[in-house]
Amino acid sequence: MRIQSSHTQNAGSASTGACIAIGAFDGVHLGHQALIETMLRRARSRGVAALVQTFDPLPKVVFGRERPIGTLAERKARLYALGVDRVHVAHFTPDYAARSPEAFLDDLEALDVSEIFVGEDFRFGRGRAGDLELLATRFKVTTADCVTCSDGERISSTRIRHLRASGRAGAARALLGLLPGAIALARDTASAPISPLTPETLS
Numbered sequence: 001m002r003i004q005s006s007h008t009q010n011a012g013s014a015s016t017g018a019c020i021a022i023g024a025f026d027g028v029h030l031g032h033q034a035l036i037e038t039m040l041r042r043a044r045s046r047g048v049a050a051l052v053q054t055f056d057p058l059p060k061v062v063f064g065r066e067r068p069i070g071t072l073a074e075r076k077a078r079l080y081a082l083g084v085d086r087v088h089v090a091h092f093t094p095d096y097a098a099r100s101p102e103a104f105l106d107d108l109e110a111l112d113v114s115e116i117f118v119g120e121d122f123r124f125g126r127g128r129a130g131d132l133e134l135l136a137t138r139f140k141v142t143t144a145d146c147v148t149c150s151d152g153e154r155i156s157s158t159r160i161r162h163l164r165a166s167g168r169a170g171a172a173r174a175l176l177g178l179l180p181g182a183i184a185l186a187r188d189t190a191s192a193p194i195s196p197l198t199p200e201t202l203s
């Protein structure tokens, strides 16, 4: 596994506000874990709350028709097992997906957040219009160290879905960091039918 350097931009002085990692976090794989552990270390060193903001259903299930790796309950259990203080779940309805990037930043401010931990390609708000530059106008932003395997390929939920779909469950489990005795994402959704999700069924 290889870790590239992380990068912090903007700032403003960090207040007493919480640290938060934001993302879909489907599977809570090793890349997610590295991002969250970076956030947790920072929160602990500042003595502030360590939060995670996630979404249900997953945006990629809604927009990309992807099959989830795990359930929301499994995701939350794995996030709390990492030591996170609170997991915020936004119900990803059509109305929510239509919120502007600025409205999403208002939501974060309402949570009394001051530092945000995300990947470099993080996008948010209607049409994915919000980017890191906008995020950094209001918060201190730290981008994730990129966790890759020895082959140099980035660990991602997409890759894990592909591994499972091609019957390579062992490799998928390795990228999820699932060792014997660890919290198990037992339900293998690879062979389950995809239930069609339409905006109407989400409201």
Ligand SMILES: Cc1cc2nc3c(=O)[nH]c(=O)nc-3n(C[C@H](O)[C@H](O)[C@H](O)COP(=O)(O)O)c2cc1C
Pocket (backbone or CB within 6 Å): 022, 023, 024, 025, 059, 060, 063, 096, 097, 098, 099, 100, 104, 119, 121, 122, 123, 124, 125, 126, 127, 128
């Ligand atoms: C308020 C809000 C609105 C969003 N609207 C859209 C959208 O219209 N289209 C889209 O593909 N994704 C939308 N997303 C999902 C984001 O593109 C992205 O998946 C989400 O911020 C999680 O980040 P991640 O994919 O890096 O985990 C929205 C996210 C938020 C927070």
Ligand SMILES: Nc1ncnc2c1ncn2[C@@H]1O[C@H](COP(=O)(O)OP(=O)(O)OP(=O)(O)O)[C@@H](O)[C@H]1O
Pocket (backbone or CB within 6 Å): 022, 023, 024, 025, 026, 030, 031, 032, 034, 035, 060, 117, 118, 119, 120, 121, 122, 144, 145, 146, 147, 148, 154, 155, 156, 157, 158, 159
């Ligand atoms: N390999 C990785 N190393 C570091 N951070 C990562 C890694 N994979 C994802 N992240 C970060 O974790 C957050 C949540 O990521 P997300 O849930 O979109 O994961 P993903 O694996 O990229 O998903 P997908 O493959 O479905 O797009 C994002 O900020 C993302 O940049």
